[in-house]
Amino acid sequence: MSDEIEFNTAGVTKKFMYVNRKAPYGTIYALEVLEAVLISAAFEQHACIVFVDDGVYQIKKGQDTDAVNMKNFSKTYGIIAMEKEDADEDDDIDMVWRIIVEQESMEARGLRADDFVIDVEVIPSDKLAVIMSEQEIVISG
Amino acid sequence: MIHTVNKSPFERNSLDSCLRLSIKGSPILLLEDGVLAATKGTSVSEKVAAAQSDHPIFVLGPDLQARGLAEGDIAEGITVVDYGGFVDLVVEHGTVQSWL
Numbered sequence: 001m002s003d004e005i006e007f008n009t010a011g012v013t014k015k016f017m018y019v020n021r022k023a024p025y026g027t028i029y030a031l032e033v034l035e036a037v038l039i040s041a042a043f044e045q046h047a048c049i050v051f052v053d054d055g056v057y058q059i060k061k062g063q064d065t066d067a068v069n070m071k072n073f074s075k076t077y078g079i080i081a082m083e084k085e086d087a088d089e090d091d092d093i094d095m096v097w098r099i100i101v102e103q104e105s106m107e108a109r110g111l112r113a114d115d116f117v118i119d120v121e122v123i124p125s126d127k128l129a130v131i132m133s134e135q136e137i138v139i140s141g
Numbered sequence: 142m143i144h145t146v147n148k149s150p151f152e153r154n155s156l157d158s159c160l161r162l163s164i165k166g167s168p169i170l171l172l173e174d175g176v177l178a179a180t181k182g183t184s185v186s187e188k189v190a191a192a193q194s195d196h197p198i199f200v201l202g203p204d205l206q207a208r209g210l211a212e213g214d215i216a217e218g219i220t221v222v223d224y225g226g227f228v229d230l231v232v233e234h235g236t237v238q239s240w241l
Contacts, residue, residue: 019238021155021158021240029241052158053154053158102162104161125161125162128162129163129164130164132142132162132163132164132238133142133163133164133167135142135236136235136236137236138142138236138238140238140239140240140241141241
């Protein structure tokens with residue numbers, strides 16, 4: 001039997017970006033990125049969660065997946081947004097989270113900032129490109 | 142940061158999104174079906190040529206060969222690299238963003 005691996009991540013904080021570019025339910029990409037986001041939260045890492053292209057549909061209001069027999073994971077983003085608020089208010093937690101929607105992708109799909117299940121920063125592509133270039137680890141799907 | 146694109150520009154918008162969300166100067170590596178964007182005389186050639194003024198563009202040789210494409214089929218200014226060259230690019234530029 002192998003020894004249990006220990007991860008000592010205390011004090012190690014990196015800038016992560018999660019780039020969501022696929023609509024939910026058609027493929028597994030969106031759910032896989034969400035799993036990674038949740039792990040990132042557990043390890044108290046900095047994270048920018050970004051929605052680009054069809055990824056913006058992942059957080060659209062009013063999703064009802066009952067008839068397709070799949071889990072409506074837009075609700076999980078609601079919980080992530082709540083965790084973010086807690087972290088923002090707690091001085092003991094050194095974890096900066098941002099939830100960003102690319103303006104061009106949103107507008108191209110006829111959506112507005114109040115169409116989403118969570119509060120988001122709507123940022124144009126040129127500014128988002130700069131934020132992306134400043135990340136240490138980018139996970140995309 | 143280095144950007145990679147592995148989807149055909151004729152089928153997906155991965156290359157367009159990459160060009161929209163990459164800062165000037167950051168290199169772009171085309172691989173797998175993404176190598177099709179590097180070929181001459183296509184409907185996206187002008188776009189790729191224009192992108193070259195902002196980004197060094199690389200294409201993965203083994204993926205070209207697999208698709209029957211030779212260096213002569215590749216647009217001017219695009220650099221063909223092998224797997225070793227891919228590794229060198231990642232070592233040099235650090236963070237990788239994959240446009241899937």
